[in-house]
Amino acid sequence: MATVVLDNGAGAAKVGYATDKEPRIVPNCVTKAKNVRTRIFIGDQIDDCKDLSGLYYLLPFQKGYLVNWDIERQVWDYIFGKDTLKVDFNETNLIVTEPYFNFNSVQEAMNEIFFEEYAFKSVLKSNPSFLSQYKYTKETNAPPLCSVVLDTGYSFSHVVPYLKGKKIPEAVKRVNVGGKVLTNHLKEVISYRQLMVMDETYVINQVKEDVCYVSSQFMEDMDIAKKKGKENTIARDYVLPDYTHIKRGYVRPPEETTGKAKDGEQIIRMNNERFAIPELLFHPSDVGVQEMGVAEALVYAISTLPEEMQPHMYKNIVLTGGNCLLPGFSDRFYADVRSMAPEDFDIKVKTPNNPITYAWEGGCMLANTEDYKKMAVAREQCEEHGHTICSENSTSDTSINIHVHIIHLM
Template identity: 90%
Template sequence: MIIMATVVLDNGAGTAKAGFATDKEPRILPNCVTKAKNVRTRIFIGDQIDDCKDLSGLYYLLPFQKGYLVNWDIERQVWDFIFGKDALKVDFNDTNIIVTEPYFNFSSVQEAMNEIFFEEYAFKSVLKTTSSFLSQYKYVKEKNAPPLCSVVLDTGYSFSHIVPYFRGKRMSESVKRVNVGGKVLTNHLKEVISYRQLMVMDETYVINQVKEDVCYVSTQFAKDMDIAKKRGKENTIARDYVLPDYTHIKRGYVRPLEETTGKAKDGEQIIRMNNERFAVPELLFHPSDVGVQEMGVAEALVYAISTLPQEMRPHMYSNIVLTGGNCLLPGFSERFYADVRSMAPEDYDITIKTPSNPVTHAWDGGCLLANTEDYKKMAVTRDQYEEYGHSICSETFDV
């Protein structure tokens, strides 16, 4: 049996995770094209942005809007870069691909993706699926006794989705979406800092780094709020974030607590981060704080499980998988557990699995799926596509 090369592409709206199924870990690159103020002649595709010396005031061209792929010209540039000589060096004729797409994707977008992968890139076979399917596939395969039921919280760049599975099949009627993701958190943090301290509305890249470096999810919101009101050394939450100037300081950093004075040293520019540290991630649990009239992620999960048959519910609660970049926020899984525990029936056990790297978990699941009998059942070959067209894709792919 000849094992063919398989590319796994977890094509998120924020970052694309790409690599061969035999790789240890994927290449993670921003799924966008970037232009910089100081380099007018060049555009930066994906992780080429690391070559840019001055990352202030970047201009983004994003292929995804509100979670759906709408700008094909930009996306094709990113894919060309991923598959080309600078990244994976893919030989399309002898390569399979597993690629993720958004939940309940529009049929016009699905057909356009089919055409690009089969006709333009001419992959040997294609499997399109969702990132939550790959996450639960990895979860099921790694357990000695595979669970009948599992539920995946996929909280990413544009949205957070709660997706229940039964015997590997998605329970589509019970999928819930919360319109809050990492993009909303970053944009809200930009507005708060701009209103309180310093105009940073054009500094998306820098403020996203601030969010990743400083923010955390509070397990005791009211108590942390009281601490944040205190002055001087009694306030153990406030931190000084030193902004990059791109001559001496290439990347911003957080001063340790003992050096947090609220005063800038010579030539430095700082942002004082106080209750913003935990009030911004709180939007994931209470989106109504910024006028998004929806349930938070924990409440949505409890509601999604409540729509399932009674006998499935205890199994769902004991097999919860957290994936997506927002799970990297310190305290996220502890807070999620506490909120679900407070809303779920008392006699149900709750078990939450947080992968070591929630960002690449779906990609790891794709690597497990490649070169298995499951892949052959779920994929469409180029010969089948040429004979049956889009109909075979819509029948075979479960998205």
Template identity: 65%
Template sequence: MATLVLDNGAGTAKVGYSTDKEPRIIPNCVMKAKNVRTRIFVGDQLEECKDLSSLFYLLPFQKGYLVNWDIERQVWDHMFGKDRYRVEFSDTNLIITEPFFNFQSIQEAMTEVLFEEYQFKALYRCNAPELSQYRYKYRYMESPLCTLVIDSGYSFTHIVPYCKGKKLRDAVTRINVGGKLLTNHLKEIISYRQLMVMDETCVVNQMKEDVCYVSSHFSQDMELARKKGPENTILREYVLPDFSHISRGYVRQKDDTTERKGEEQLIRMNNERFAVPELLFHPADVGIQEMGIPEAVIHVLSKLDEEMRPHLLNNIVLTGGNCHLPGFQDRLYRDIRSLASDEYDVNIFLPPNPITYAWEGGCLLAQDPDFENLVLTRQDYEEQGLSYALEKFDVW
């Protein structure tokens, strides 16, 4: 039986059948463009828009939770459209992810929408890190006893310990720092120092992905950023798109001797390159009174039995879009190593693509012989109602 896997993130949705090699990555939002007033762009339809300046975003998720069902339905209608998946969902299972500490009303609404409107045959709701740790244990002949998943995504960063595949719920820790905060902070810095870009979320997000990195030696990089001329190896010039000749921004190479075109707009990215991702490690820098990721990892370990700690430190898994930042893994290892006991080994695994790692775990789970016993069928839902559906899944 066909199984559709949907990692429904606040930033992007990763969707595909369990037999697919890789998922479709679709922005989980609806957008309106300043120059195209006659239509809206849903998900990956944004590729059809030729001018991405001053995009207006309509997001189904706010502060990490699915609160706007009208927008989410539009994204799902586009994602599940019959032009894309030419099957009836009455013969299809669905694995879908949702955030930790999800509200009961949202869980009820999701179950009702998926069964009543989209008519899926069976449903399995879970947290994305559960699928990541399931994927991780398949790397070994013998499954690791414990796994610590660090999921740093669009809205939040979660540190989630697992023992023998079971979530240790009381130790799950959230940091209210994610990719959205980094992009918004970068917009504020550039707008204050150089050019007003508060309405250019899409362009600034691309800029963040192109030039930002995590510094392993923050103070040393700051000293380099203060220097002038060739001694400053941090500085990059970023050419902004004009959507007529330049469709996407890019980094201007230092050895590029061609004359600047009159219409080129440049943003000078200096200490912003590493100061913005530093918020993942020191949120207090912008007044967010929370722990950074390394301190949160140690805090999680302190809640657990001492026998588990060496196993967790030896099996740390990174997932989520922020893990793509260059230097993230090395910095995290250095900080955790300095905070953890010397008698424990620290091993951090970064998947080839941390964004799709949970989706890959869902594909493996769909092939598990016991998967049929895990799902909630539409027949069970119709007979026993929403209360049974809430008790069936451990998603908070």
């Protein structure tokens, strides 16, 4: 029986059949364009839009939680419909991710939509980190008893420890900084220093992805960024799209970085913004978010666990989420964790080839196993027992109380 895996992120939905080699990545939003008044663009239909300046976004997620069901239904209808997956709901299972600490009302609404409106044969709801640690555990030669997942995505960054495949809820930590905060702050900085771009979320997000990196030597890079001429090896010119001759913005190579626009071009000079924006992941207080950075949050989360568990956690750290694609992220994360962790602990950080699709790949691995049959809820079961059975079987709620059930790992 076919199984659809839907990693329903706030920024992008990663979706495909469990037999697919890679997912289709669909922006989880509905978009309106200034120059096309008669049409809305659902998900990746935005690729059909010829002028991407001044896009207006309708987002189903706000602050990490699903609040606009009308928009989400449009995206799901498009994903499951005849133009994309062509799902035969009565003969198809579903693995779908939901936010951490999801509200009961949202969970019940999801159950109703997937079972009653779409009528999937069976559904398994999960957090993305569960699927990531599942894949990591199954891929490792000697499967670890403990692992900790850093999931740094669009709305938030979460640190989620696992013991024997079960989440330890009291040790889960959230940092209220994700890719959306980085893009919004970059818009504000560029608008203040150079050019008004507050309406250009789509373009500035591309600028962030093309130019920004995580610095391992912040103050040294800041000193270099103060220099002028060729001594400044950090500054780059980013040529903005005009949607006539230039369809997508691009970075000029270092030897052509002059800070001057050629005929018909409009450029943004990216200097210390390149590394100062991603620095918010490690120091959120730079923009007034009085919280720990992602590395400090992981060390703190592990410190709350029993001592015999801690060295095993440090040896099995998994990085997932779109922010991990920033160049230098994993090296900086390792260095920061190494500086804060106890000296006698080994630290191993696993960065997947594609951190965005890693949870989806874990769902594909889970789809055709006995584990799926044990955890999934069939439509008939939901009709008979109601929402309670869905909550009991959801991996999002499958947790372990370490203070009651302590396991000696040494």
